[in-house]
Amino acid sequence: MSDRMRIVGFCCSHGAYSSADLAGVMRISYSPSVMIIRVPCAGRIDVLHILRAFRDGADAVFVAGCLEGNCHFEYGNFEARKMVEHAKRLLSDIGIEAERVEMFNVASNQAWRFPEIVGEMVSRVDKLGLSPLKKVIK
Amino acid sequence: MEGGISLTQVLVIGAGPAGIAAALNLARRGFFSTVVEKGPSIGGRASELCCKGVDECIRCDVCLSMDKIGDLVQSDHVRIMTNTEVIRVSGRPGAFRATLKRHEQLVNEDACVGCGACAEVCPVVGSAIGPCSMSGAPRTFRIDREKCIGLKNGDCQKCVDVCPTSAIALSSKSSRRQLVVGAIIAANGYEPFDPSREPRYGSVTCKDVVSAVEIEKSIxxxxxxxxxxxGKTPKRVAIIQCVGSRDDRFGTxxxxxxxxxxxxxxxQLLKRQxxxxEVSFFFMDWRPYDLVDNELAEWAAAEKRVSxxxxRPAEVLDSESGKPLLRFASSDDERVIEQEFDLVMLSVGMLPPRDASGLSKTLGLRVTDQGFLQERRPGVFPAGCCSGxxxxAESVRDGISAAGKVASFLEGLH
Amino acid sequence: MTPEVHLRKGDELISLVTSTRPARPGSRRLRSVAEDKGDRIGVFICRCGGAVSRTVDVDSVAAHAASLNSVAFVKVMEFPCSAGGRAEILEDIREKNLGRFVVAGCSPRTHEKIFRALAAKAGLNQSMFEIANIREQCAFVHVPSEATAKAKVLIESTASKCNLLLPAPYEQIPLSSRKALVVGSGLSAVVAASHVSDQGFGVILVDPRGTSNEGEANSIKAGESVELFDKTLQRLKSNPLVRMLSGSKVIEFEGHPGDFRALIQTPDGEEDIRCGAAILAFDASPTHAAEDRDRREITQAEFGSLLGSRVVKMENIVMIVSDNSSEETVGRGNYVDAVASSLRLKELLPSADVTIIGSEARMYGLHELDHIRAQERGVRFIRPKGEVDIKHEGGLRVLVTDASSDAALSLPADLVVRSDVLRFEDAKKVASVFKIPINARGFFVESEVRLEPGSTLNRGVFLCGSAAGPRLVSEELLGASTAASQAVSLLASPFIEAGGTVAEVDPEKCSVCLNCIRICPYTAPFINEESKAEIDIQTCQGCGICVGICPSKAIQMYGYTDAQLFSQASASLRGGGT
Structure with a gap:
């Protein structure tokens, strides 16, 4: 396994994914370590997706849904937040820093926001170092 | 079809929230729309505004039009023509013949793929060529005529040479085309009040006095x-309401x-930031067109440093420190107070669109004393801010409602 | 934010959704035929006229894609989305016998529909393709060295997801009825009904209060709207497209957009009707003041009927405008109403002395022109400081302190007019029949999908009227027109599309825990006759919330199964080669 930083971002198609597209249009660059996985709604995310991503070598994982009160599926973003909170507890139970996983809310037209989120997660990994699981997986 | 009547073709003027909503609603019914946009981009003035929410949606609705642009450009019932104006409408309701003028295609919209190679070679500071829209639709680039040196002296051809799709032609001419449509929706929006028309508020002389439109762009x-x-975070901000609204001097x-x-x-965004x-609101009456209307008072009471x-402030001066100095009469007594701020935001109002009177003549619409458009003849319907x-959110409703009126009108021709 | 009460969240209502209903015959597990072409994936990489290829080394990316096990064919193209490009892909799919494909280029947000149509044209199921966003999310934001590496990973992870795609169900369902059901007794209802019929569609107007029968307009607001109500009602009565059921109410409502069934209780018994869409057009109505009050203190609605009778003799009128969001009132029209009636009074009786007391002159937009007109005609406006008192001894006197001058005033009044107290009483019952959530203040809740104003969580049911939120009369009219337009655009569509990225339950794994039923925003899951959860594909909107919540992992979602997402994430972490 290489020691490159890899961050998985599960992005809601309506909010965060659009924000990332718009950042592209505006040519606001961000770290290439982020890997965007498009989901129809942040509510699609299960705690398993977050845990599996760490097992597969992610240094950090974030879930990004629409702003609270503006979910295209009414409350999918709230369900996502619960999943993220749950994942944080499970991770800290096994000794992985809870800061490695985070929930964000992004609106489709906030071009600046997506790069900011990526910057935030990258700086967390910079501080914490690469995932301790990286050593044990091949 | 009888006597050249077109029961399925509709002309929508303006690609802002109202125009987009109207065209999409018409498309669902099987009508074909040609959306003509004077400017280079889709989304109207709403695409120049920005979401002011952080984590929680605060119902500014700016994302509304943005979210539907993708549907609009992918719809096979909608043809979008940017940089295009309606210059003449003849014929009769049900069979209008519209003459459209497509402005010079300095950058050919069909050829440009928005790669950005041109912007990298442009020698002009800040580049004279750039994406035509902040919304990302259309994805083409445009040339700023004021800045481009190639247009002025003909020497610079750098962007023309570098363009991989040969989309740039500095000697392009405008073109015209005709269209037969059954009905017309005028959704040509509004014009924000230009604060330089109110010199007392110093937006020309003082750099830190800016209109709300500029603030949106910064966000x-x-x-x-x-x-x-x-370039720093402001510590003291004044927000002045009714700049260019409720003011007879400007006909508003x-x-x-x-x-x-x-x-x-x-x-609220300033306080979250x-x-x-310190945020000071200067207003005459507080009338937010929103669900909770005493929110300001409740929020101000709960927050520190909100006054x-x-x-209505008398004037904004340049103080000795270079910061804007506000002079206003105290609301408790008649005392005149002078106070310094880091930033003064002018809450500029909405004027009728600049082309309202011209378009009203072209389309046969009525113009109110304030300059807004009103329905006058069958088959032509104003929608969105051009009528007030x-x-x-209301513009979107109005656009959808106008689509219904078009359907009623065309149904009546059967 | 006021916490919103979601109707279906209540346990007592679980019974409502768990009642057994049969699956729609023939609708489930219908797979498209043209799927078994093996795992042959074609990858089409877009240069985008240089927009991608000037940052991403597409040839090296293509070589990487070709090295992937699952990929059978790779091609670098100038513009896959152009007509020529699509024709080329079509030919390649047929010639190379490809079963699914990846397009690496623009964002799916702008190009998904184009390639979905292409897949269908190629005889594949519409969902058998994936887009790798190497333009907006790669070429535009990364430097060339990084962009090429990232594009490789993006294509690899997208291909690994593509490899696991399942043909999704797609259906085009004909509408069984193209009529709209409009429910309500006020201005919004008659205006919405007239808009629908003007657009050439049939209307069944169910009028619970029977105002359409008696021609009584007492339920609506004061002012010119009474005239508009009467005029519109007369037009509806002579319209052959409109059927009116007066004094009736809807007691059952079920079905899908384009195919609803409503059971209506009419004075002559129960009637079963079919409709394609429904509009709930309830207006909150002004309540009458208590019987034992002073007769000289009335509401704006009562003052309105007084003005309507055109015999007004009172000289001194004081109007007290309550704050719009005070507990007992709804509607932002309090100030607008007061100014409008003051103007009408001044027209009838120019000598009248009118004072309007209100804390903020909420005269939105062009209503401000009325405010100015009233000032010109001599209406006095006072912003109060502290409480406003009324002295009842002898003639009425209103005691108020003017906030701007601090002067204590005592105004003689022949009549004191207060803002209407608006109530909407039937919300709960109607909401449960139509499965529409209501909020804490008793209003219907619109869907949060903001560019579809008037729509609700129950697709095909639209809202207008002041029962859907505070409204000025002008807003009620606009709302009615919008809801009618929304409903007609549904009724006019050639068919209803269902399916796509929808969720499906594996009955073998389902433990009937009801979690999906509780969590779904749209009441799509139900318990079928085999006592297992089943998801109605016509109702499912494809959010996937139920998939994550299901403890038995019995639910999967087309286009976003766990396996697909795991594989995509895993490949994006490990992929990219050297």
Whole structure:
């Protein structure tokens, strides 16, 4: 396994994914370590997706849904937040820093926001170092 | 079809929230629309505004049009023509013949793929060529005529040479085309009040006095509200309401409806950005066109350093320190107070669109004393802000409603 | 934010959705035929006229894609989305016998529909393709060295997801009825009904209060709207497209957009009707003041009927405008109403002395012009400081302190007019029949999908009227027109599309825990006759919330199964080669 930083971002198609597209249009660059996985709604995310991503070598994982009160599926973003909170507890139970996983809310037209989120997660990994699981997986 | 009557073709003028909503609603019914947009981009003025929410949606509705642009460009029932104006309409209701003028295609919209190679070679500071829209639709680039040196002296051809799709032609000419449509929706939007028309507020002389439109642009780019002269977070901000609204001197005796709403949301964003920021609102009556209308008072009471001053400031001066100095009559007594701020935001109002009177003649619409458009003849329907100040949600409703009126009208021709 | 009460969240209502209903015959597990072409994936990489290829080394990316096990064919193209490009892909799919494909280029947000149509044209199921966003999310934001590496990973992870795609169900369902059901007794209802019929569609107007029968307009607001109500009602009565059921109410409502069934209780018994869409057009109505009050203190609605009778003799009128969001009132029209009636009074009786007391002159937009007109005609406006008192001894006197001058005033009044107290009483019952959530203040809740104003969580049911939120009369009219337009655009569509990225339950794994039923925003899951959860594909909107919540992992979602997402994430972490 290489020691490159890899961050998985599960992005809601309506909010965060659009924000990332718009950042592209505006040519606001961000770290290439982020890997965007498009989901129809942040509510699609299960705690398993977050845990599996760490097992597969992610240094950090974030879930990004629409702003609270503006979910295209009414409350999918709230369900996502619960999943993220749950994942944080499970991770800290096994000794992985809870800061490695985070929930964000992004609106489709906030071009600046997506790069900011990526910057935030990258700086967390910079501080914490690469995932301790990286050593044990091949 | 009888006597050249077109029962399925509709002309929509303006690609803002109202025009987009109308075209999409018509498409669902099987009508074909040609959306003609004078400017280079889709989304209208709403695409120049920005979401002011952080984590929680605060119902500014700016994302509305943005979210539907993708549907609009992918619809096979909608043809979009940017940089195009309607210059003549003849014929009769049900069979209008519209003449469209497509402006010079300095950048050919069909060929440009928005790669950005041109912007990299442009020798002009800040580049004279760039994306035509902040919304990302269409994805083409445009040339700023004021800045381009190639247009002025003909020497510079750098962008023309580098363009991989040969989309740029500095000697392009405008073109015309005709269209037969059954009905027309005029959704040509509004014009924000230009604060330089009110010299007393110093927006020309003082760099840190800016209109709310400029503030929106700053939020769009950076997500922050900053002091233009220093680039720092402001510590003391004045928000002045009714600039160009409820003011007979400018022929705008009406209320612009949206300013209280957006000013409050901007104020809340300032406090979220830095809770230490002092925010002072200057207003005559507080009338947010929103669900909760005493939100300002409740929020101001709960927050520290938010003051509500019922006063229309007399003027904004340049103080010795270079900061804007506000002079206003106290709301408690008649005392004149002078106070320094880091940033003054002018909550500019909405004027009728600049082309309202021209378009009203072309289309046969009525113009009110305030300059807004009203229905006059069958088959031509105004929608959105061109018929009076509206927020984005109301404009969308109005656009959908206009689509229904078009359907009723065409149904009546059967 | 006021916490919103979601109707279906209540346990007592679980019974409502768990009642057994049969699956729609023939609708489930219908797979498209043209799927078994093996795992042959074609990858089409877009240069985008240089927009991608000037940052991403597409040839090296293509070589990487070709090295992937699952990929059978790779091609670098100038513009896959152009007509020529699509024709080329079509030919390649047929010639190379490809079963699914990846397009690496623009964002799916702008190009998904184009390639979905292409897949269908190629005889594949519409969902058998994936887009790798190497333009907006790669070429535009990364430097060339990084962009090429990232594009490789993006294509690899997208291909690994593509490899696991399942043909999704797609259906085009004909509408069984193209009529709209409009429910309500006020201005919004008659205006919405007239808009629908003007657009050439049939209307069944169910009028619970029977105002359409008696021609009584007492339920609506004061002012010119009474005239508009009467005029519109007369037009509806002579319209053959409109059927009116007066004094009736809807007691059952079920079905899908384009195919609803409503059971209506009419004075002559129960009637079963079919409709394609429904509009709930309830207006909150002004309540009458208590019987034992002073007769000289009335509401704006009562003052309105007084003005309507055109015999007004009172000289001194004081109007007290309550704050719009005070507990007992709804509607932002309090100030607008007061100014409008003051103007009408001044027209009838120019000598009248009118004072309007209100804390904020909420005269939105062009209503401000009325404010100015009233000032010109001599209406006095006072912003109060502290409480406003009324002295009842002898003639009425209103005691108020003017906030701007601090002067204590005592105004003689022949009549004191207060803002209407608006109530909407039937919300709960109607909401449960139509499965629409209501909020804490008793209003219907619109869907949060903001560019579809008037729509609700129950697709095909639209809202207008002041029962859907505070409204001025002008807003009620606009709302009615919008809801009618929304409903007609549904009724006019050639068919209803269902399916796509929808969720499906594996009955073998389902433990009937009801979690999906509780969590779904749209009441799509139900318990079928085999006592297992089943998801109605016509109702499912494809959010996937139920998939994550299901403890038995019995639910999967087309286009976003766990396996697909795991594989995509895993490949994006490990992929990219050297």
């Amino acid at each position: 769009f780019r950076t997500g922050r509200i900053l002091v233009p002269s220093s 005796s009406y209320c612009s409806k949206v300013c209280c709403k957006y000013a409050l949301k901007t104020g 830095d809770p230490e920021t 509500l001053i019922r006063s 100040p509206k927020d984005i």
